[in-house]
Amino acid sequence: MQGNSIRRIARYRLPALLLAAMMLTSLPAHAASKEIIELQTQVQQLLDMMQRLQSTVDSRFGLVQHLVEQSTDSVNQMNATVTAMQQKLNAQSEGTSTKLDSVSGQVQSLNDSLDELKSRIGKLDKELQDMQAQLQNVQAQSAASAAGGGAAPQGQQPGQPAPQDGSAAGAPPQPAANQAPPLQDTYQSALRDYNAAHYDVASSEFGDVLHYYPNDDLAGNAQFYLGEIAYRQQKYKDAVKAYNAVLENFAGSPKAPAAQLRKGLALMQLNQRDAGVHELRSLIQRYPQTPEASQARSKLNALGIRINPTQR
Numbered sequence: 001m002q003g004n005s006i007r008r009i010a011r012y013r014l015p016a017l018l019l020a021a022m023m024l025t026s027l028p029a030h031a032a033s034k035e036i037i038e039l040q041t042q043v044q045q046l047l048d049m050m051q052r053l054q055s056t057v058d059s060r061f062g063l064v065q066h067l068v069e070q071s072t073d074s075v076n077q078m079n080a081t082v083t084a085m086q087q088k089l090n091a092q093s094e095g096t097s098t099k100l101d102s103v104s105g106q107v108q109s110l111n112d113s114l115d116e117l118k119s120r121i122g123k124l125d126k127e128l129q130d131m132q133a134q135l136q137n138v139q140a141q142s143a144a145s146a147a148g149g150g151a152a153p154q155g156q157q158p159g160q161p162a163p164q165d166g167s168a169a170g171a172p173p174q175p176a177a178n179q180a181p182p183l184q185d186t187y188q189s190a191l192r193d194y195n196a197a198h199y200d201v202a203s204s205e206f207g208d209v210l211h212y213y214p215n216d217d218l219a220g221n222a223q224f225y226l227g228e229i230a231y232r233q234q235k236y237k238d239a240v241k242a243y244n245a246v247l248e249n250f251a252g253s254p255k256a257p258a259a260q261l262r263k264g265l266a267l268m269q270l271n272q273r274d275a276g277v278h279e280l281r282s283l284i285q286r287y288p289q290t291p292e293a294s295q296a297r298s299k300l301n302a303l304g305i306r307i308n309p310t311q312r
Contacts, residue, residue, distance in 0.1 A: 107291060111258065115191060115221060126184065180212035187218050190225070199229045220246055220253030227262060236266040257283060257292040264296065277305055 190205030206222040206229075213219055227242030243263035246255055253259075264279030280296040284307060287293050300307050 107295070181208055183209065183213050183216060183218065186212075187222065190222065194225055194229065197232075199233060203229055217253070220250030221255050223250060224253070224255035224259050227259065231262060231266055234269075236269045239263075239266045240270075257287040257290045260286070261292040261296055265299075277303075281307065281309070 186205055186208050190202050190209065193199075193202035193205060203226060206225050209216075209222040210219050210226075223242060223246045227239045227246065230236070230238035230242055240263055243259040243266065246253060246259035247263070250256065260279055260283040264276045264283065267273075267276035267279060277300065280300055283296045284293045297307055
């Protein structure tokens with residue numbers, strides 16, 4: 001209010017005072033002395049008011065400038081805080097993705113160990129059944145010998161020693177044949193070589209399982225591990241092909257969910273992000289209750305991608 005009053009005085013009274021001073025100059029000195037003194041007094045008052053106004057304007061301008069500087073500092077601090085938070089979030093996202101990959105590898109290693117344990121249990125069970133069958137044969141032969149008074153088996157002359165290979169006496173020798181390697185032994189050996197990172201040997205052994213036993217349940221597992229070997233060797237294109245073979249030829253295999261998970265991760269390694277995301281979403285839809293589906297959800301969440309593309 002004071003500033004407005006001073007501006008009005010400066011606008012209207014100053015010209016009037018100047019005009020009055022000019023008129024007074026035309027009067028005699030003795031008549032104008034009083035008016036000149038009054039005019040000088042008013043001019044001095046006006047100058048004092050203008051100085052005070054200038055001082056007020058300067059002080060307020062300094063205050064406004066100080067407030068602007070404070071606002072600028074606050075904005076800069078806020079920008080720095082937001083940048084630091086963004087960097088922290090990015091680091092946490094990368095750390096989460098790395099931990100997820102590590103956990104996925106650990107889970108897969110656990111599954112590999114479980115498969116090897118199952119293979120060993122199957123082999124022991126087969127050996128136990130063979131031993132029981134041999135024991136029953138021995139007991140049957142002993143009972144027959146006791147009942148027949150020690151008579152020689154049919155086709156064996158008295159006093160002739162029994163054949164050591166368990167074949168019937170007088171039977172023609174069996175010709176040597178290029179038989180398939182034992183399934184359990186081959187698969188178990190392949191798993192051991194795979195876990196020991198002997199990938200070339202393991203690939204050959206898993207290939208034998210696929211070649212000689214293509215319809216066995218372990219064939220799907222062997223195909224999956226061929227993909228795992230390629231993935232570990234960073235041959236992601238070969239890995240995708242091997243995982244596709246599991247999904248197309250062994251859809252009912254227990255390794256199918258793991259194959260689709262690893263296929264999605266391999267596609268992401270090939271910078272085919274959209275295709276990889278599609279595989280992970282398909283895995284969650286096809287096998288929603290599996291551990292692999294849980295890993296796929298965690299991966300998509302870490303990447304900031306919606307699990308369901310239609311959700312809002």
